[in-house]
Amino acid sequence: MSIGIVMLAHTALHRAEQVARHWTKAGCPVVIHVDQVVPKKRFRIFAERLADDPLIRFSRRHHCDWGTWGLVAASQDASQLMLSEFEDVSHVYLTSGACLPLRPVQELVDYLKARPRTDHIESATTADVPWTIGGLDEERFTMRFPFSWRRNRYLFDHFVELQRKIGYSRKIPDGLTPHMGSQWWCLTRQTLASILEDPKRKIYDRYFRHVWIPDESYFQTLTRLYSTNVVSRSLTLSKFDFQGKPHIFYDDHLQLLRRSDCFVARKIWHNADRLYTTFLSPKPGQLSLQEPNPGKIDRIFAKAVDRRTRGRPGLYMQSRHPNEDWENGVTAAKYSVFQGFTELFTDFEPWLSQVTGARVHGHLFAPDRAHFADGQSFMNGALSDNATLRDYDPKMFLTNLLWNTRGERQCFQLGPKSTRHVMWDIAKDPNAQVSVISGAWAIPLFQSNRSFADLRREAAQLQKIETEMLDSLRSPYSKCRRRIWTMAEFIESPMEAIQVIVDEIGFQPNRRLTEAPRIVDLTGFGQFLQNLKNQGMHPYLMGDFPADPIAQGPAPDALRPRPYLVKD
Amino acid sequence: MGLAQRYRLRLQRKRWRLRAFRKRRELKPVSNRTDLIRRKDVLVFCTLRNEGIRLPYFLKYYREMGVSHFIFVDNDSTDGTAELLAAQPDVSVWHTRKSYKRSRFGMDWMNWLLRRYGHGHWCLTVDPDEFFVYPFCDSRPLPALTDWLEASAIKSFSAMLLDMYPKGRIDAVPYQAGQNPLEIAAWFDSGNYTVKRNHLLENLWIQGGPRARVFFADRPEAAPALNKIPLVKWHHRYAYASSTHMLLPRGLNKVYDEWGGEKASGALLHTKFLSTFNEKAMEELKRREHYAGSQEYVAYASALKDNPELWCKWSEKYINWRQLEILGLMSMGNWA
Numbered sequence A: 001m002s003i004g005i006v007m008l009a010h011t012a013l014h015r016a017e018q019v020a021r022h023w024t025k026a027g028c029p030v031v032i033h034v035d036q037v038v039p040k041k042r043f044r045i046f047a048e049r050l051a052d053d054p055l056i057r058f059s060r061r062h063h064c065d066w067g068t069w070g071l072v073a074a075s076q077d078a079s080q081l082m083l084s085e086f087e088d089v090s091h092v093y094l095t096s097g098a099c100l101p102l103r104p105v106q107e108l109v110d111y112l113k114a115r116p117r118t119d120h121i122e123s124a125t126t127a128d129v130p131w132t133i134g135g136l137d138e139e140r141f142t143m144r145f146p147f148s149w150r151r152n153r154y155l156f157d158h159f160v161e162l163q164r165k166i167g168y169s170r171k172i173p174d175g176l177t178p179h180m181g182s183q184w185w186c187l188t189r190q191t192l193a194s195i196l197e198d199p200k201r202k203i204y205d206r207y208f209r210h211v212w213i214p215d216e217s218y219f220q221t222l223t224r225l226y227s228t229n230v231v232s233r234s235l236t237l238s239k240f241d242f243q244g245k246p247h248i249f250y251d252d253h254l255q256l257l258r259r260s261d262c263f264v265a266r267k268i269w270h271n272a273d274r275l276y277t278t279f280l281s282p283k284p285g286q287l288s289l290q291e292p293n294p295g296k297i298d299r300i301f302a303k304a305v306d307r308r309t310r311g312r313p314g315l316y317m318q319s320r321h322p323n324e325d326w327e328n329g330v331t332a333a334k335y336s337v338f339q340g341f342t343e344l345f346t347d348f349e350p351w352l353s354q355v356t357g358a359r360v361h362g363h364l365f366a367p368d369r370a371h372f373a374d375g376q377s378f379m380n381g382a383l384s385d386n387a388t389l390r391d392y393d394p395k396m397f398l399t400n401l402l403w404n405t406r407g408e409r410q411c412f413q414l415g416p417k418s419t420r421h422v423m424w425d426i427a428k429d430p431n432a433q434v435s436v437i438s439g440a441w442a443i444p445l446f447q448s449n450r451s452f453a454d455l456r457r458e459a460a461q462l463q464k465i466e467t468e469m470l471d472s473l474r475s476p477y478s479k480c481r482r483r484i485w486t487m488a489e490f491i492e493s494p495m496e497a498i499q500v501i502v503d504e505i506g507f508q509p510n511r512r513l514t515e516a517p518r519i520v521d522l523t524g525f526g527q528f529l530q531n532l533k534n535q536g537m538h539p540y541l542m543g544d545f546p547a548d549p550i551a552q553g554p555a556p557d558a559l560r561p562r563p564y565l566v567k568d
Numbered sequence B: 001m002g003l004a005q006r007y008r009l010r011l012q013r014k015r016w017r018l019r020a021f022r023k024r025r026e027l028k029p030v031s032n033r034t035d036l037i038r039r040k041d042v043l044v045f046c047t048l049r050n051e052g053i054r055l056p057y058f059l060k061y062y063r064e065m066g067v068s069h070f071i072f073v074d075n076d077s078t079d080g081t082a083e084l085l086a087a088q089p090d091v092s093v094w095h096t097r098k099s100y101k102r103s104r105f106g107m108d109w110m111n112w113l114l115r116r117y118g119h120g121h122w123c124l125t126v127d128p129d130e131f132f133v134y135p136f137c138d139s140r141p142l143p144a145l146t147d148w149l150e151a152s153a154i155k156s157f158s159a160m161l162l163d164m165y166p167k168g169r170i171d172a173v174p175y176q177a178g179q180n181p182l183e184i185a186a187w188f189d190s191g192n193y194t195v196k197r198n199h200l201l202e203n204l205w206i207q208g209g210p211r212a213r214v215f216f217a218d219r220p221e222a223a224p225a226l227n228k229i230p231l232v233k234w235h236h237r238y239a240y241a242s243s244t245h246m247l248l249p250r251g252l253n254k255v256y257d258e259w260g261g262e263k264a265s266g267a268l269l270h271t272k273f274l275s276t277f278n279e280k281a282m283e284e285l286k287r288r289e290h291y292a293g294s295q296e297y298v299a300y301a302s303a304l305k306d307n308p309e310l311w312c313k314w315s316e317k318y319i320n321w322r323q324l325e326i327l328g329l330m331s332m333g334n335w336a
Helices: A013-025 A040-049 A069-085 A105-113 A153-166 A189-197 A201-208 A218-226 A251-260 A273-280 A295-309 A348-356 A387-392 A394-404 A422-427 A442-447 A452-474 A487-492 A494-505 A525-534 B003-026 B055-065 B081-086 B107-118 B142-151 B209-215 B277-287 B291-304 B321-326
Strands: A002-009 A030-034 A056-058 A089-096 A186-188 A236-238 A264-266 A335-339 A359-363 A410-414 A432-438 A481-486 B028-031 B042-048 B069-074 B091-095 B122-125 B130-133 B159-163 B193-197 B204-208 B231-233 B239-242 B246-248 B266-270
Touching (some): A002 A013, A002 A105, A013 A030, A013 A040, A013 A273, A030 A040, A056 A069, A069 A089, A069 A189, A069 A218, A089 A105, A089 A264, A201 A218, A251 A273, A251 A295, A335 A494, A348 A494, A394 A422, A410 A422, A422 A432, A432 A452, A432 A487, A432 A494, A442 A452, A442 A525, A452 A525, A481 A494, A487 A494, B003 B107, B003 B239, B003 B246, B028 B081, B042 B107, B042 B142, B055 B130, B069 B081, B069 B107, B081 B091, B107 B122, B107 B239, B122 B142, B159 B209, B204 B209, B209 B291, B266 B321, B277 B291
Parallel strands (some): A002 A030, A002 A089, A030 A056, A335 A410, A359 A410, A432 A481, B042 B069, B159 B266
Antiparallel strands (some): A089 A186, B028 B091, B193 B204
């Protein structure tokens, strides 16, 4: 017994010749179909070069456009020729001119000899496969497709639309259940002969002639009628990208291909000299009966498809510039934004970085410069602290920072003096975890010795900006994780609030805080707010502060100003 | 896009093509070997002036990559560049004395030669200090990429300009002819670029890198554009609109994915900042033949007086294309 190879070739005929001779050397007859687009002269030269090989035949030539009947007709004719010319062929393997056998031919022969009645053909019902291109699954069997999808997409799409609208539907011939799958199959002589000699073949052919991409469904469907044992898997390693185009193998895939233990791979770049010389030269050593195992290659190509369709979250670059809401992650990683914390606590930044291990920046969007952690003037990726550069595109400053520091949690401070509108970008980012103590901007004012008229003006302005910022955080378009306290609320139970924030950063889950940051001395703050009120400026963002906190209760040692201490 | 706008762009394209046609008379062939070009060859197009010292490595780099023929416009070099080029078996050279600026910074000349000799070929339009890098460039020749692009029905391939610089003073290590300039200018900025979209021509506008950081920190909007589309399957109807930053018809500028995915892209390693730079900057300042009144060179000249260092603590040292792909400066897309 032997296996017959049907080869559909259309370009790189010198490679087809090389592979054909490899098959015949191992005793496998080859029937070559050369696409009609190949000029007569070139075909003649090609045929003459192979004339010396008694195991090679050429079948009638057809036009083999992608997704057309020609490919099926070519396979039919070539298979017929194979069955009639070579009596001892037990299996017929359909390959293309860009296929390359990866294992010694004898291993394939042995493998098939051990499975004399098995047809290897990927064949699944349309409802169960996700690989359909152009959104057509069931419909490819019930509509007509007179226009080329590749060259005449507009007419193709509109004709499909029209058929949908008027409810046109072709009748599927009795007894057929449409199946689809890879066009590279290996069928037994019995099955193939039954398909080719079926009395109803004319009916089937007429039907499939107008099915879309019949080469992926003709043999796949008919095999189900006759085969006693279908293994729904192609013996050819052939990966497709998201547009249904085969991935191409190059010299650098050599090790991967070798380890895949597949019998045949498609498609090989015609100049991949190393692949051709390696796999077409005889391999010394034991023959193996290993099952094909393309797992690793599958993963690499699945990753490529994923990169092409979903990309890397948070990356903006020359070939990835997603429209709004299509970013698949506005930024590269989760990060925390704090507003009002550095004002309320004396040592918030070092404390936070110690407790969480995160990189804690100061006010990144401050008017003078970006206050990077440790006072650096450049950050990862040579990101500059220059305020003009930063404000040229604040959103990209943020996305760049998070992209450049992937793998390290970033925290930074924000405030009403920050670059305008950056809060809006942050609010729309699901990766942002924003904590705001509203009204805390009043503390530095309270601590300063500036003239009260100045303070009043600035307080009014900052309050207005912070209100806008809070509005954007609370807007229905906001997607960030937000926590907003008024200052009065926060001071009630600071430890609880801080514990929540630290847990969210998540470096030490569920551990109680042992050390707390120190709150600044707020003695007289209530009176300061009252003064602002008395001047006609109504501060409301910090919540209700009693005018004189000392009035709440007698302080035991009132002489020394005593900071609020946070106790566990 | 309205009909009116579409027509406007069509007129603009025709204008660039007409200009190129008019400017063809400024070009005098020095050695025309274009009859050696075969049907599937990948071609390099390049305008230069006094770059003789860079050429040996430039030619070697692209020959090894799989480029079959080079087409040069020599803008009146005085350092023997023309003779060096004329002696190469795979190079065709045209000579011109005319103004670089008035040929839209060489683009009219390039458009003409592209139209005349590039039709139907994959054409790479680069400067002599630009080194093209693409995914798998260490294991697959350029024709592997162009074959794949062709099979994927992609007509243009983007390669962002990545400014390379040395550590220390720019003129500290003198560059020798034939030397790999990346041995000296081995550093780059990996993550400080801004990307905006030009809605008329649909190209991206990328700025940033060391030039924005050091020379244009106070007016970033004037920083040079870094987006480039150097590799195109040329058709005689195409035209470069402004340097190789963008093309007409504008569909060719859509080298990026808008729905979250990544298309394949490469990089142009820009080795401008070598020991030859100061001299060049001074000359260009005198000639005033560069873009926007040579404002770039004015900025360099004033900054160079203080002997700037482009290198900073977070500069990245170039290793290979995989590094650039991991850093997100280029992408393999779905080429695996």
